[in-house]
Amino acid sequence: MTEILFYHLTESRLEDALPGLLERSLAKGWRVVVQFASEERRDALDHHLWVYRDESFLPHGSDSDGSGALQPILLTVEAGREDNDPQVRFLVEGATPPPLDRYVRAVYLFDGHDEAQIARARERWKIEKAAGHAVTYWQQTDEGRWMKKA
Template identity: 25%
Template sequence: MTQVDFYILQPGGRGNRYTLAARLAEKAWSSGHRVLIATESKEDLRHMDRLLWVHRDQSFIPHGILGKADPELNPVLIGTRQHAGDEHDVLIDLCLSTPEYFSRFERVAECVDQEPGPLQASREKYKFYQGCGYPLAVHNIS
């Protein structure tokens, strides 16, 4: 069954949910996992792509856009909520509602910041996962 982790940036925490997604993608990739970052829109997809290029000066996260980049060369892919390709390892979810394909992933990481709209959407997603019986964990991030 899919493990769902909510990573919650505390008030005054470093960055936003996009920078948190970059941190989680780097950690998952460096641990040998394949990652799909699901975004709400093409604009968010482009923002995440740019962010992964400049995330940290000392490192590079090999990434590309789902459907355009070679998955063999890019263990981190960025897509929109509509498609997941063949990915099934780690899903980092930046969407406002749960992508339909979430349950085929081993792990789902929900990135939560203090923005009112996304924060409320994350609360609804938590209730959904809980109601379906998925194992949940909450991590408070400063």
């Protein structure tokens, strides 16, 4: 059974929240794939992860550069892309996942100011719960911290 977390962004943008979550995954020794809904967002986040904080480094690559198997974090737009043998799959901005049974954890991040993303997250919650996965829902507090709501 895969642990599936839903992260509801209410106080920060994806660019602000994702790096910290990726750092925590790497600290646990997990390899990660981040699946985007568009190449434009993938490429923007690819650039952002190199410069988001001076004192940090997140080793990563994109499926567009051909080095996926070497990457601790692989950024992709493809549902079946798993070149780096990940234990965790992040799904952002409504990306449609592959079957999630093979992962230790899957994480849906969705923008609380985007009605389409909220609707998609609700739909995926029902699907993942019906599939027997352990699902939890986390929402940001006013300070931007994560609080478990369900």
